[in-house]
Amino acid sequence: MKQTTGQVVGVSGNMVTVRVQGQVRLNEVGYVALEGERFLKSEVIRIRGDLAEMQVFEMTRGISVGDEVSFTGELLAVNLGPGLLGQVYDGLQNPLPQLAEKTGFFLDRGVYLDSLDAERQWEFTPKASPGDVVTAADTLGTVPEGIFQHRIMVPFNMNGRYSVDWIAERGEYRVDDTVAEVRDERGGKHQLTMRFQWPVKRAIEQYAERLKPSEPMVTKVRMIDTFFPVARGGTYCIPGPFGAGKTVLQQITSRHAEVDVVIITACGERAGEVVETIQEFPELTDPRTGRSLMERTIIICNTSSMPVAAREASVYTGVTLAEYYRQMGLDVLLLADSTSRWAQAMREMSGRLEEIPGEEAFPAYLESVIAGFYERAGAVRLADGSHGSVTIGGTVSPAGGNFEEPVTQSTLKVVGAFHGLSRERSDARRYPSIHPLDSWSKYAGLIPHGKTEYARDLLFRGDEVGQMMKVVGEEGTSLQDYIVNQKSEFVDAVYLQQNSFDPVDGAVMVERQRHVFDLLFEIISAELDLESKDEARQYFNQLRQYFLDYNGAQWKTDKFYEHENAIKELLKERKTGIDSHARQFVEQAAETVGSQG
Amino acid sequence: MKKVYSRIDEIAGNVVRVTAEGVQYGELATVKSAHGTSLAEVIRLSGNQVALQVYAGGRGVSTGDEVQFLGNPMRVSFSEDLLGRVFDGSGNPRDNGPELHENLIEIGTPSVNPSKRIIPRNMIRTGIPMIDVFNSLVESQKLPIFSVSGEPYNQVLARLALQAEVDMIILGGMGLKYDDYLYFREALEEGGAMSRTIFFVHTASDPVVECLMVPDVALAVAERFALQGKRVLCLLTDMTNFADSLKEIAITMERVPSNRGYPGDLYTQLAQRYEKAVDFDVAGSITILGATTMPGDDVTHPVPDNTGYITEGQYYLRNQRIEPFGSLSRLKQMVNKDTRADHRAIMDGMIRLYANYKESLEKKSMGFRMSEWDNKLLKYGEIFEERMMDLSVNIPLEQALDRCWEILAECFEPEETGLRSDLLSEFWPKQRESA
Ligand SMILES: Nc1ncnc2c1ncn2[C@@H]1O[C@H](COP(=O)(O)OP(=O)(O)O)[C@@H](O)[C@H]1O
């Protein structure tokens, strides 16, 4: 096949226009020859007659009219195979630490390295046998990667049925060594290695069935797990103004989430934030496995000063790797910070293409592209019966912190949970600043619905009373309402708020959340004998004090029970019964539990 | 010798178009007009049509002026000779010193490989409690002062520059008022810092395009010094002028604006500058302190808004005070775990109470009766503003933390503070015996 070539006829920003000789595909990758010595990776984003417009994944400085372009015939793709875990890549799957070894402090243009270590030996155990009939994504063998059995699969782009002629015996192999030979139905032979490519903008759909996301994905953030849960295979978004805590929330989720693999896509935000992860993860142990957190993590890092076109690609690179590990029956979490930067990258290209702009100059197809991205999340049953999932959580950085903007709105239409961050809460240092009234989730959580509903209802009523008090003053508020307000403030202070940097309170496991919520529920559902507002305030101050100390105590230590008893004692002193309002919720909760059991 | 083109086809704003061949994207050219020679940069190529942005502006350029391409992108001289000197945005001297041509370095070069960065770890002590206690500044941080015009942001910048323990200071002035320029000179001279300072100054009366160059030139030089092991502090004031220059040029280029006339890549443009802030493991560092004035005191205006999404926090200057709300140092947790055991708790606890104070104040202004609790908060808020927020307060961190506890004890009972008992028992001031 003759390779297609072309010449640059125009340059504007990171877009070049190329006159093409031969055939060219949309989203095909080409290389612009810069002064004949550096080849800059680019992607075709529009074709008109013999002119192709390409976004260059590098700085375009120095490109001249007439520079040669060579096309690869391949779509923008990533390498799949063992050795992805623990890596730090840029948006195009270039390994950054290895790049640094080669080019030093700065990101040199036109240097692309192998994203998999071609020299590393992997302990291969065959699972298929000669004579077996296999199709795409069937397992040929496994290699241990960290704590997982990495499945070596029939490449996903091999259509039809193949019979296995030969399979490598147990032993050490490199990713490019042949581990199997298969024959297609027409007798054509194929040699398979442990590596293959997959185009990033195409979803991997090698599963038997898509399931409804129903199992909670525990984050260890109380407010999320209890009130706005995320399901494995589900989607959620975190919109919020700058400084409200989007990145911190994602960082702690990347550490504590109960999933097998976490893929962090740092998309167009600060480099410094990724550095923390890059440097700290290898030192941190995953409590579930006792191994380094880095062993289950992949970092895709295309920060704000790195080329914009590669930023656009980075979220796709991330989700493709996520889907790949899902195919091994694993639960994968993809975190993208920030999807707005990705949308802005699209906007920049759309502007260069002089497309008719939509709202706030975003392209008209923004909504469908966002929907298509989140659609790649899901819980699936694989052909062999095992289950895997990709959960996607994206932050959104709306201009001016105003959620009435295209990216937030398009995202809200497709996600299953909304963790909206509030400036008022972060200003008042009420972290995590997820708005407890505006946020929502369509997924089921850890704690019986009736009880959390009561707590939510209390928060709403407390807020109403708070608003009222602003109008009529404390003196115009009844003692009963005042107590409602105190209770809701109490829930906020001791349960919703959770300092992520606290060694104990920063991450709270499920068992403890359940336990603590029960006690919290006992307090907020209690009818209390309080004579005056001052007394009520003092009483709740005291309770809060005990409860904060309780939250700070290690689970099930003497200190923990000491504080728990102090709280219970204090509650007993004033509890006279169950709040009439709570009763119906409690009954409801009992019913749900009953019907479940 | 490069070919000279003596015909300009089009002139619009600061952008001129010539027909030429063999030109590189980003290459520099000179444009010789009756007013003198200016540099110009290639900003678009389309066939043999070359669009150039003229640094000195399009005003007075004639269709018959000469354009000559130089074959290289914008560069600036880099050496120790820069110290103590003053230049404009194109790198030409503004003082009476000689022009510098040695050791030319490119500006606007690729960014640092994230895997070569290290986690910042050195606190910059400023003596300002609103910074040291509540939003600690960290070496290699990028952090602007958000301010309405009229606030003393340049004074604060100068104070921080002199107080910070850095090896050198690079001041990038954009649309800087001449008075402010003189102010910086005097302040740095008085503080004995002039000999380790470099100025790149664009004043309000200079051409717009040169304003765009200032951060790139300043940061390119800063980067080289940092690579030589220097801890460099870069002051960029006022970045809103930089953004406005971007806007002006985008509009002349007829690019679709995204928000209030600003181009869609405003975020990327700002990020490419601010992300130059760095701490190298085996070399020096760049810390960037900027000033971003907020048109109409509106923090949701595109310039402060995009900036806030890029920088590692901001100091919100209002009524000559650094406001606790809106102010943020995102790197504070890197350093405040090692200062004193009570630092983090005090930092959040004091602000939570201050937020409550604001609520009580609002109730009071609406004429409601103040409860006992409200009165406590009112007292607290006033004392806090006077003894902590006032910019004239200049005390070390430890003293400021002690002062916080004193304020709390003066206003509240321990369990009203929302602080944990272990801290309360360690730090709550003991009743004075005489009392
Ligand atoms: N859950 C939290 N606990 C404690 N501090 C937090 C929390 N979330 C945010 N913060 C504080 O707010 C700062 C900004 O948070 P960040 O996540 O970077 O904001 P965003 O990504 O929304 O701009 C952090 O540096 C930290 O000081």
Ligand SMILES: [Mg+2]
């Ligand atoms: Mg963030």
